[in-house]
Amino acid sequence: MSIAEGTTAPSILSANRISKSFGEIPVLFSVDFDIRPGEVHAIIGENGAGKSTLIKILSGIEQPTSGTIVYDGKTVTLPPNGEAEAMGIVLIHQELNLAEHLTVADSIFLGREIKKWGFLDLNEMRRRSAEILDSLHVRVDPDARISTLSVADKQMVEIAKAISRDARVLIMDEPTAVLSVGETETLFEQIRRLTARGVAVIFISHKLDEIMALAQCVTVLRDGQLIATVGTENLTPDSIAQMMVGRELSNLYPPKHEPDVDAPIVLSVRGLVAPGVKDVSFDLRRGEILGFAGLIGSGRTAVAEAIVGLTNKSAGDVSLNGQPTAFTDVAKSVDAGLAYMTKDRKGRGLLLNVGLQPNLTLLTLKKHLKNGFLDGNSEQQALERATRRFDIRARDASVRVGQLSGGNQQKLMLGKTMETEPDIIIMDEPTRGIDVGTKQQIYHIVAALAAEGKSIIVISSEMQEVIGLAHRVLVMRNGRLAGQLEGAEIVEAEIMRYAAGIKQDGDNDNRISA
Amino acid sequence: MTTVSAPEAAKPSRGFRLDLKTAGPLIALILLVILGYSLNPLFLGEGNVTNILTRSAFIGIIAVGATFVITAGGIDLSVGSMAAFIAGVMIIIMNWAVDAMGASLATVLFGIGCSLILGVGAGFINGFLTTKAKIEAFIVTLGTMGIYRSLVTYFADGGTLSLAGDARDIYRPVYYDSFLRIPYPVWVFIFVAIIGWILMNRTAFGRYCMAIGSNEHVARYSAIKVDRVKTWTYILQGLCVSLATIIYVPRLGSASAATGVLWELEAIAAVIIGGTMLKGGFGRVGGTIIGALILTAIGNILNLTEIISNYLNGAVQGVIIVAAVYLQRGSFRAGRKKAAE
Ligand SMILES: Nc1ncnc2c1ncn2[C@@H]1O[C@H](COP(=O)(O)OP(=O)(O)OP(=O)(O)O)[C@@H](O)[C@H]1O
Ligand SMILES: [Mg+2]
Numbered sequence: 001m002s003i004a005e006g007t008t009a010p011s012i013l014s015a016n017r018i019s020k021s022f023g024e025i026p027v028l029f030s031v032d033f034d035i036r037p038g039e040v041h042a043i044i045g046e047n048g049a050g051k052s053t054l055i056k057i058l059s060g061i062e063q064p065t066s067g068t069i070v071y072d073g074k075t076v077t078l079p080p081n082g083e084a085e086a087m088g089i090v091l092i093h094q095e096l097n098l099a100e101h102l103t104v105a106d107s108i109f110l111g112r113e114i115k116k117w118g119f120l121d122l123n124e125m126r127r128r129s130a131e132i133l134d135s136l137h138v139r140v141d142p143d144a145r146i147s148t149l150s151v152a153d154k155q156m157v158e159i160a161k162a163i164s165r166d167a168r169v170l171i172m173d174e175p176t177a178v179l180s181v182g183e184t185e186t187l188f189e190q191i192r193r194l195t196a197r198g199v200a201v202i203f204i205s206h207k208l209d210e211i212m213a214l215a216q217c218v219t220v221l222r223d224g225q226l227i228a229t230v231g232t233e234n235l236t237p238d239s240i241a242q243m244m245v246g247r248e249l250s251n252l253y254p255p256k257h258e259p260d261v262d263a264p265i266v267l268s269v270r271g272l273v274a275p276g277v278k279d280v281s282f283d284l285r286r287g288e289i290l291g292f293a294g295l296i297g298s299g300r301t302a303v304a305e306a307i308v309g310l311t312n313k314s315a316g317d318v319s320l321n322g323q324p325t326a327f328t329d330v331a332k333s334v335d336a337g338l339a340y341m342t343k344d345r346k347g348r349g350l351l352l353n354v355g356l357q358p359n360l361t362l363l364t365l366k367k368h369l370k371n372g373f374l375d376g377n378s379e380q381q382a383l384e385r386a387t388r389r390f391d392i393r394a395r396d397a398s399v400r401v402g403q404l405s406g407g408n409q410q411k412l413m414l415g416k417t418m419e420t421e422p423d424i425i426i427m428d429e430p431t432r433g434i435d436v437g438t439k440q441q442i443y444h445i446v447a448a449l450a451a452e453g454k455s456i457i458v459i460s461s462e463m464q465e466v467i468g469l470a471h472r473v474l475v476m477r478n479g480r481l482a483g484q485l486e487g488a489e490i491v492e493a494e495i496m497r498y499a500a501g502i503k504q505d506g507d508n509d510n511r512i513s514a
Numbered sequence: 515m516t517t518v519s520a521p522e523a524a525k526p527s528r529g530f531r532l533d534l535k536t537a538g539p540l541i542a543l544i545l546l547v548i549l550g551y552s553l554n555p556l557f558l559g560e561g562n563v564t565n566i567l568t569r570s571a572f573i574g575i576i577a578v579g580a581t582f583v584i585t586a587g588g589i590d591l592s593v594g595s596m597a598a599f600i601a602g603v604m605i606i607i608m609n610w611a612v613d614a615m616g617a618s619l620a621t622v623l624f625g626i627g628c629s630l631i632l633g634v635g636a637g638f639i640n641g642f643l644t645t646k647a648k649i650e651a652f653i654v655t656l657g658t659m660g661i662y663r664s665l666v667t668y669f670a671d672g673g674t675l676s677l678a679g680d681a682r683d684i685y686r687p688v689y690y691d692s693f694l695r696i697p698y699p700v701w702v703f704i705f706v707a708i709i710g711w712i713l714m715n716r717t718a719f720g721r722y723c724m725a726i727g728s729n730e731h732v733a734r735y736s737a738i739k740v741d742r743v744k745t746w747t748y749i750l751q752g753l754c755v756s757l758a759t760i761i762y763v764p765r766l767g768s769a770s771a772a773t774g775v776l777w778e779l780e781a782i783a784a785v786i787i788g789g790t791m792l793k794g795g796f797g798r799v800g801g802t803i804i805g806a807l808i809l810t811a812i813g814n815i816l817n818l819t820e821i822i823s824n825y826l827n828g829a830v831q832g833v834i835i836v837a838a839v840y841l842q843r844g845s846f847r848a849g850r851k852k853a854a855e
Binding site: 331334353365 | 731
């Protein structure tokens, strides 16, 4: 539906002069927002700008401090706890919200189970789940437990659940943060199908190209203020970014400084076999940024976890600075100067129910001991340093990490990892859920670390990131290295070809281990 | 949006909230003391206060250990029967030693040493089974609970194991004598409480327990040796049980199948009343001490007054436990709401 038609249609959901404060801290200031049936309306803004808060208010999860919500022409107070679903407003949260022990089918129909004579009709639910998942091209068994799924599959299950809900307004908070290109494409197809049926879609993403591709309309928030609501046809990714951060954003990626050809090899992996990894060999040089590209589930995380000792390798050798090593747990790899930053910040990376300080120092508590006892001052200083270095923004120092905006959680996790002062850093999806301004900061930090002589492996599903950052890119597919790209070869089309299995380096394996 | 580096601004609200939480059990205890005194002024007589403190030492010492187990996300149901078992074995060993070489201080010390070893060993078994055999703590300790209880019954042949008279005379002072007018059991309690508090709040071990209890995955990814830390919490618990037993045995000089019955529940109740979360991740040793005092004070007040039958002790304790936890959750929410206004 075009904007011209849209303006004549009445809006289905609108927010008027919405303000919201948590405690004394205001988070939203008199924000207006509205959406018409059949429209995709994107909300963008820096981390902590208040996007998630706004859509929580639009779906009743949070109540506004002041302002009104109009749904279907009537001023309403939306019921809390997701009950607005019954009214047709369905929200997919930024963080996954699935019960780990339920099956996929259970999760999709949670709260509106199909019944026959008062009993659950398991077969019907299974069949319908399979149908929905199929339409999303997701290959998971409706009987699989959620806990066994990858993060991406979990996200797809959330989407399937939302799509099955007969929504009139579908709100998605960074649904693509954990998805790869292919999955994102299918999601977009489904969104277009829904909008054609008149469903209104509110979409939050930090990926500006996605917004250009999908949305008709963009609302920009900065520090809780409404900056503008504009049609996407007049915009370029650059101009959106500029509105978001309030300054010109040049050089998202820092210039690349290739490491010396004779730089020593700091990490060497030969014939690694581990759960999800079938025979992987590669080298990492000092000062090098090595990208790991590939589809989600191609085994990149599995390689990292096997190297640092989170999973047990069944064959292969890992050597650090020429010394053969076998890390049996994370503590050993950290001590050896090798740190891994997980991509699952909520489930593996951070303790959500405690504050920033215990999270930051958890990995390196030994550094904060004085005569065997914890030294609170030294921990406090570490937090102040990390806050400055990584620009972590929290309401105040005592908030629980679960209350931070997603991007700030990510920055805290980066801070936690860097506390170990590693020589080799493996970053798994380092900018997931991070705004462009902060991304730029992180890219420059990564480049600076490499220039200092640290070696960095960046695992990323964001192709642009790998291309913009890495000196060399390894592409994985089905637990194996499918290919290696260097210098000018590092382009999107080549990476895709290897990742999808259209091209393979099989015949010159030695190049990979060069 | 402000950057975090202004912790001064954050402090007042945080201090206030923490105070509410810490103060909850303390306020309850103070109210209970006032109530006890108004019902019967004897309640605050020196003899009675010493009595309450001594009685609460058993549960209190065990509960300090339980605080660590629960904070790290575990549970130990076996402590009551473990105490009976250790008491029984200790008495058998000491009687045997008296037969072999006569009663002396050495006999008693030997018995105490064996008790410590048994406690550590029993704790290690619980820890090993939960971490290495990957059986839920609830199941493991339910199992060991049954095993220890039945072993004691078997050793005592269904009756009572009594410590030989001369050994008992030497051992007696450990329960009945005082130093600086404070009975020895209370000294042990104070000592365990201080060590426990430091361990929980000032060492990496305490922090690790908290991390494991809130999210084991995060702990593992943060280079914490999860199995080792968890096993240590059970060993610590075993050690606390054996300390409690060491001061308990001289009281009656005997052990039977009825020794330590329901101690596990009282210990857990003390921990929870004190503000530690049963699901793990948040532990307060100070609160546990207060919890143990509250439980003992209730029984004591019922003893001193005629209003409610002493037989209803358990019922009153039950009400207090539920009410205490309800109030904590309530103040938790109120604290958050206050911050949200
Ligand atoms: N329940 C809460 N209690 C206290 N503060 C909160 C709460 N929820 C959000 N905030 C604060 O409100 C601000 C806005 O957060 P919000 O999650 O809306 O940001 P966002 O724009 O979605 O950011 P991101 O891109 O990182 O997801 C943040 O500073 C956050 O710390
Ligand atoms: Mg958000």
